[in-house]
Amino acid sequence: MTPSLSLAGRRAIVSAAASGIGRVIAETLAEAGARVEVCDVDEQKVADINQRHGSIGATCCDLADAGDTQRFFTAAVERLGGIDILINNAGIAGPIELAESMTLEAWNRTLAVNLTSHFVLARLSAPLMRQAGGGAIVNISSTAGLEGNARRSPYNASKWGVIGLAKSLAKELGPSKIRVNVICPGWVEGDRLERVIAEEASNLAIDRDEVRARFMSASSLGIGVLPNDIAAMALFLVSDAGKRMSGHIFTVDADAM
Structure with a gap:
């Protein structure tokens, strides 16, 4: 029997998803049958999603602020009635400069968005997924999380952290039938x-x-790589087709590593 990619009846949250990779992922999950809630810091793009998509709800949220992130999550879960899928997509480029000249503020904001928001949303999602009998979490990292790059220390450090977080969560949450994987786009x-x-x-x-x-x-x-390539991998991982995948890193980079 061919494994199903249908997400009918499932409830998904995608962070930082009013544009770019996140938006394409959210639209792909919705097309597969999921009800989807997203957040983004860009008010205009959030409004655009709410106008265009009946199956996707969007909320303004600054993911660098843990309190704001939790408020978004609570409201999204209330609208959805629970959560089965979490896509931690949030990520900013951060400063591109030598570490010695970089401000601590720039470092902290990059890690707050790129790593801490993933932790906060996963931490909030886990008990609800456990109560529902399982779920799927996908962290969007980067090939920068598999190597080092000059003048990109906070970005690389955060993307390495995203992988370590997912690996640890997979071990913690696997017994509760919650799968955790990582996509590393090029x-x-x-x-x-x-x-x-x-x-x-x-x-x-x-x-x-x-x-x-x-x-x-x-x-x-x-x-x-195109956003659709990342969305296709995300759909596979959160659907029944990927039900035996957990704790893994999936690189989508057109063989650039």
Whole structure:
């Protein structure tokens, strides 16, 4: 029998999902039958989701603020009536500079969004999933969580942390039939990649096209990754098709590692 990708009747929360990878994941889960609640710091994009999607509810939330994150979660669960799926998608690029010149404020904000928000939402989700008889959590890390990069210390550190958090949660929550996995995207086409390219080009005083070429040359396919590629992996992992997957890292990077 072919494993089902249907999410009919399931309830999902996706963080930082008013645009980019998160939005495509949220839309993919909704198309598979799930009821979805998302949050984002961008008020205009949150309003756009609420206008366009009947099966997706969106709320403004600053994921760097643990209290705000908990308020969003409580309201989302109340609307959904519970939670079966959590996609920890939140992540910011953070500063691109040497560690010695970086402010502690910039370091702390990057870790607050990229790592602590994942912990807070997983911590809140676990008891509710346990009561429901199980669930699935997917943390979105990065290939930067598998290596080091100069001038990206808070981003890399947070993405390594996301993997360690997921690995530990998988061991803790497995007995309760809660599966936890990690997706590590490579260079994903979109606004965030364009901002990173622009900042890198400025720091190195070279042309943006040269920076882009350097990024893409790492892939054996010579391409980046699309948000749909990440969403497809997320759907697999939270559906019955991935019901025996837990504690694993799935790299989606067009063979750039």
